[in-house]
Amino acid sequence: MTFSEKFHLRIPGPTPIPSRVQQAMNQPIFGHRSQEATQLIQECSQKLKPIFGTGQDPLILTSSGTSALEAAVINTLSPGDEALVIVTGSFGDRFAKIVERYEFTLHRLDIEWGKSCSPEQLRIALQQHPKTKAVFVTYCETSTGVLNPIEELSKVVHTHSEALFVVDGVSCIGAVPCQMDDWGLDVVVTGSQKALMLPPGLSFIAVSRRAWRQIEQNQMPSFYLNLLQYRNSLSQSTTPYTPAISLLLGLKEALCMLEEEGLEQVFQRHELLMSMCRTGVQSMGLTLMASKQDASPTVTSIYGGGAEAWSSEDVRKHLKQLRVLVAGGQQHLKGQIFRIGHMGYCDSLDILTALSALEIALTQAGVPISLGSGVKAAQEVYLHHV
Numbered sequence: 001m002t003f004s005e006k007f008h009l010r011i012p013g014p015t016p017i018p019s020r021v022q023q024a025m026n027q028p029i030f031g032h033r034s035q036e037a038t039q040l041i042q043e044c045s046q047k048l049k050p051i052f053g054t055g056q057d058p059l060i061l062t063s064s065g066t067s068a069l070e071a072a073v074i075n076t077l078s079p080g081d082e083a084l085v086i087v088t089g090s091f092g093d094r095f096a097k098i099v100e101r102y103e104f105t106l107h108r109l110d111i112e113w114g115k116s117c118s119p120e121q122l123r124i125a126l127q128q129h130p131k132t133k134a135v136f137v138t139y140c141e142t143s144t145g146v147l148n149p150i151e152e153l154s155k156v157v158h159t160h161s162e163a164l165f166v167v168d169g170v171s172c173i174g175a176v177p178c179q180m181d182d183w184g185l186d187v188v189v190t191g192s193q194k195a196l197m198l199p200p201g202l203s204f205i206a207v208s209r210r211a212w213r214q215i216e217q218n219q220m221p222s223f224y225l226n227l228l229q230y231r232n233s234l235s236q237s238t239t240p241y242t243p244a245i246s247l248l249l250g251l252k253e254a255l256c257m258l259e260e261e262g263l264e265q266v267f268q269r270h271e272l273l274m275s276m277c278r279t280g281v282q283s284m285g286l287t288l289m290a291s292k293q294d295a296s297p298t299v300t301s302i303y304g305g306g307a308e309a310w311s312s313e314d315v316r317k318h319l320k321q322l323r324v325l326v327a328g329g330q331q332h333l334k335g336q337i338f339r340i341g342h343m344g345y346c347d348s349l350d351i352l353t354a355l356s357a358l359e360i361a362l363t364q365a366g367v368p369i370s371l372g373s374g375v376k377a378a379q380e381v382y383l384h385h386v
């Protein structure tokens with residue numbers, strides 16, 4: 001079909017790939033122990049530092065984001081250790097499941113889905129579990145579109161405990177500020193297929209000095225996910241196992257693009273995309289899941305199909321016919337919400353396109369909206385911004 005290649009990927013990852021990155025990945029392959037490879041690894045690790053806001057060398061794993069979550073758990077906790085997991089949605093729940101699977105003692109701090117964890121809620125939980133060795137949190141909870149207040153939560157962890165603070169930043173690092181060293185974050189992980197504008201397949205882990213001390217004492221057996229091995233190899237600008245060289249070539253290009261735009265500018269762009277998306281959707285009469293204060297600049301969750309007379313799954317089907325792909329809800333939110341991703345290689349016109357398609361899809365699904373209302377409101381946000 002003529003247009004089969006032309007679609008709008010507006011799910012919260014994987015995200016669209018810029019052609020510069022695509023072309024970089026098409027270069028001929030070379031040996032993973034060659035000088036080209038060591039130079040590439042070194043450059044990528046250096047260029048990742050400002051994205052994490054750290055002076056430490058971020059580690060590069062050839063595996064998806066979940067492997068980095070697992071590595072963070074099994075390298076920081078030893079048998080018998082207690083972990084506090086802040087669960088604000090399905091990815092916090094994943095952290096909890098990993099902790100449980102390895103039979104560490106799990107304390108869950110369950111927060112209502114759609115809300116962020118407050119510093120006070122964390123303070124109380126830490127008071128209840130004073131032996132906590134590490135606190136795990138999701139920076140952007142992709143399942144609800146909520147951004148947790150990481151800097152404030154980190155202060156609470158370090159004021160009220162000796163625990164490490166471990167952050168899953170898979171769906172926002174590279175799109176929102178992260179000052180790992182200044183904020184006292186101990187481990188921050190992310191993946192390639194979200195704000196970093198790459199295909200899936202790489203994950204990244206940055207580790208604080210304090211966390212390295214705990215990792216050096218770690219008693220858990222691990223092999224592929226042993227972070228000390230990655231640190232040793234990175235000190236010689238290599239990786240313990242064959243890295244995904246093509247993805248690394250793409251990574252270098254993507255990091256150059258972020259550098260060229262300027263990180264501050266990148267963060268502001270994501271703020272604008274969030275604001276256009278939220279204002280547009282609200283102006284159509286739809287209800288947002290996250291409050292303005294809790295909302296993530298990378299993904300927006302919208303109610304549809306619960307209390308509403310219409311089905312978000314039906315709307316998603318109509319959107320798909322227009323070749324606009326958005327995500328549904330996860331776990332108990334299946335059929336209750338839909339989610340629009342706006343991270344990475346995404347600009348204002350992409351949001352206007354998605355909103356315009358959404359108005360058509362809602363109308364086709366029988367939702368009484370005024371065509372153009374959302375697009376107009378989002379255009380006004382844009383005009384006000386520039």
Ligand SMILES: Cc1ncc(COP(=O)(O)O)c(C=O)c1O
Nearest residue numbers: 064065066091142168170171191
């Ligand atoms: C916040 C968050 N954590 C972890 C993951 C898991 O990453 P992966 O699917 O690459 O294993 C995702 C993926 O969507 C995510 O959004």
